[in-house]
Amino acid sequence: MTEQHSHQFERGTDGPKVIVAGVDGSDSSLRAAAYAGGLARRQGALLAVVYVQPMLAGGAALGAPVAETTDEIAEELVAQIRDATERVKGIFDVRWEFHTFRGDPYNGLVATADQLKADAVVVGASEQAGHRFVGSVAVRLVKAGRWPVTVVP
Template identity: 60%
Template structure:
């Protein structure tokens, strides 16, 4: 919803998964957040475990480990920046479908913009990537970073 006196986004959500394109999207979103004085929310939505209980539990643990690694990498990267160049940011991680997780998060925190990396998987040309589905949702400006 438009607000008088508000110039630019207040909250930017960037979906990350550790891929090259998602990390480029995070860097782009961080620069945008810094220049606009916005809060940056970096979100990793872990795929749910499937199969046998043992396989599912192992996948859940791998997802949690990946989330911890991503948050640690982001924190270390931000700490190397001079304080005046660090955007306000927080890290969010949850388990579920990446598209639904990003939509629910963006709605809940009243995001003004979403930034996401372009899919690197060939199958997404047929089924539709998370980025394409977010653009089609038409709920926020979505920037897709190659």
């Protein structure tokens, strides 16, 4: 009688294969992306950089061009990532991709991490004072307990 092994998806058996980094343009999120890039390089993992463009209903009601502003931020983030990867090309090579869409940052990161079967999520610590009381995206990701979450100051 021979043993048959089922080929099922396993998390964490050979190190991370996909690392998701949440960015929003803040200094802490850019440090988180750099940290995640280092992890991805050392592990040979894919770095998935995710920018969830917030839906600001209040700003839209006031006539603010919210969608144009968040699109500009997304374009600037991609340009910064491309510039950084070009500077280190041939020295440090990292496979990366950029994902952006509109929605709630927490739900967007969760959906992307699930879709990509992420092994780890890296985000920057919130720079907003109110989040100490309400709860930041980072705290919510940690509480979800679905992936190892690294919060970079």
